[in-house]
Amino acid sequence: MSATPTKSKVERRRSREIFERGEKILVGGVNSPVRAFRSVGGEPLIIERGSGQYLYDADGNKLLDYVCSWGAMLLGHAHPAVTRAIAEQAQRGTSYGATTELEVELAGMITQAIPSIEKIRFVSSGTEATMSAARLARGATKRDFILKFEGCYHGHADSFLSQAGSGLATLGIAECPGVPQALAELTLNAPYNNLGAVEQLFSQYKDKIAAVIIEPIAANMGVVPPASGFLKGLREITKRQGALLIIDEVITGFRMHFGAAQQLALVEADLTTLGKIIGGGLPVAAYGGSAELMNHIAPLGSVYQAGTLAGNPLAMRAGIETLRQLTRPGLYDAINERARLLAEGLRQALAETGIAGQVNSTGSLATLFFTDAPVTDYTSAKRSDTKRYARFFREMLDRGIFLAPSQFEAAFVSAAHTAENVGQTIAAARDSFEAIARG
Ligand code: KE4
Numbered sequence: 252m253s254a255t256p257t258k259s260k261v262e263r264r265r266s267r268e269i270f271e272r273g274e275k276i277l278v279g280g281v282n283s284p285v286r287a288f289r290s291v292g293g294e295p296l297i298i299e300r301g302s303g304q305y306l307y308d309a310d311g312n313k314l315l316d317y318v319c320s321w322g323a324m325l326l327g328h329a330h331p332a333v334t335r336a337i338a339e340q341a342q343r344g345t346s347y348g349a350t351t352e353l354e355v356e357l358a359g360m361i362t363q364a365i366p367s368i369e370k371i372r373f374v375s376s377g378t379e380a381t382m383s384a385a386r387l388a389r390g391a392t393k394r395d396f397i398l399k400f401e402g403c404y405h406g407h408a409d410s411f412l413s414q415a416g417s418g419l420a421t422l423g424i425a426e427c428p429g430v431p432q433a434l435a436e437l438t439l440n441a442p443y444n445n446l447g448a449v450e451q452l453f454s455q456y457k458d459k460i461a462a463v464i465i466e467p468i469a470a471n472m473g474v475v476p477p478a479s480g481f482l483k484g485l486r487e488i489t490k491r492q493g494a495l496l497i498i499d500e501v502i503t504g505f506r507m508h509f510g511a512a513q514q515l516a517l518v519e520a521d522l523t524t525l526g527k528i529i530g531g532g533l534p535v536a537a538y539g540g541s542a543e544l545m546n547h548i549a550p551l552g553s554v555y556q557a558g559t560l561a562g563n564p565l566a567m568r569a570g571i572e573t574l575r576q577l578t579r580p581g582l583y584d585a586i587n588e589r590a591r592l593l594a595e596g597l598r599q600a601l602a603e604t605g606i607a608g609q610v611n612s613t614g615s616l617a618t619l620f621f622t623d624a625p626v627t628d629y630t631s632a633k634r635s636d637t638k639r640y641a642r643f644f645r646e647m648l649d650r651g652i653f654l655a656p657s658q659f660e661a662a663f664v665s666a667a668h669t670a671e672n673v674g675q676t677i678a679a680a681r682d683s684f685e686a687i688a689r690g
Contacts, residue, residue, distance in 0.1 A: 353562075398440075509574075
């Protein structure tokens with residue numbers, strides 16, 4: 252039995268000083284809202300470095316990391332081969348504003364792994380990837396509506412901010428100010444795992460929906476796997492209705508296996524978006540699909556999209572080296588098995604301590620929802636006790652374990668997490684549940 256990380260009053264004096272300085276010039280002291288810990292309370296972390304499965308804050312406190320840069324660090328932090336590749340490339344300069352062979356190499360690795368992507372365009376964030384895919388879908392189909400799913404998050408482009416998950420769900424923002432009503436009305440929302448609602452919207456907006464965009468495994472309302480037949484049903488409906496299917500694999504791309512999650516569901520998207528892992532922690536994202544569809548994009552077609560740092564050589568090197576490392580035989584099986592044991596252990600600890608909770612997990616993604624009913628969509632996810640999640644988050648942080656600072660996010664297991672780490676996490680969770688049960 253692994254030793255339980257002891258709960259200790261952690262000193263974060265230097266972190267606090269840095270954060271207070273930051274608050275004066277960074278909005279909320281952060282560059283992305285979820286990092287402000289608004290829904291879990293306590294002081295946001297100031298991280299100084301990462302190594303493998305660990306982060307170290309500005310006060311030298313060591314944290315077992317299940318955020319993993321929101322999924323980007325599947326290999327763990329500062330993987331030697333990736334760090335070496337970045338250092339080498341930096342000697343040659345960091346950005347040229349012209350094409351390099353590195354872009355061709357990373358594009359080749361991805362298109363070989365995901366056959367539905369014949370052509371790809373690199374961008375610098377998942378938001379850019381999904382925004383561009385939506386524009387391409389509208390341009391190619393000459394239709395204006397986009398259908399997304401409640402609780403799914405596809406980045407912060409205007410068309411995706413209604414009833415979105417991730418940071419909006421964390422902060423309880425349903426409709427985002429600043430998005431013109433005329434544009435917001437062009438985004439339709441259906442409950443995840445509900446094909447009937449999708450059929451209904453297609454009959455209501457006949458021949459007007461350009462695309463359906465979906466997370467093949469929802470991870471931004473917390474983890475909600477697709478019900479059996481859901482993705483295949485979406486594929487059938489969109490084909491029949493002349494709409495494109497955009498599968499947003501920014502989180503799931505190269506996470507479940509060396510390819511896209513859609514391939515495990517035997518579904519082929521018209522457009523796939525990628526990010527996070529393909530950049531190995533540097534800003535790389537992408538969208539891709541058939542050559543016929545992608546050739547609508549400038550300079551070949553008239554659907555415009557561009558980016559100063561798109562295909563950045565430093566980021567390409569990090570992505571190439573990361574994907575190279577992910578081809579190691581047995582790597583995914585080991586990661587997914589450790590994640591399975593973690594999920595099982597958490598379920599057992601909940602049962603033993605009498606705390607009501609659901610652990611949704613698939614591959615190396617997991618979320619512990621504090622609710623006694625199954626979580627299959629955003630409505631059921633929102634029934635979770637977010638105050639109890641906040642208490643659990645703080646109890647675990649005091650035991651040196653960094654979970655997502657929101658009930659509506661995922662825990663990510665990396666290749667660096669060991670079986671012993673899993674044991675420690677389960678023991679710390681049991682301790683935390685007991686503390687919660689005591690009030
Ligand atoms: P970025 O623009 O943050 O690189 O990617 C947007 C995006 C697109 N699609 C999916 C499925 C995503 O999960 C994301 C971003 N994920 C969140 C975490 N749930 C980013 C974390 C943050 O906002 O700080």
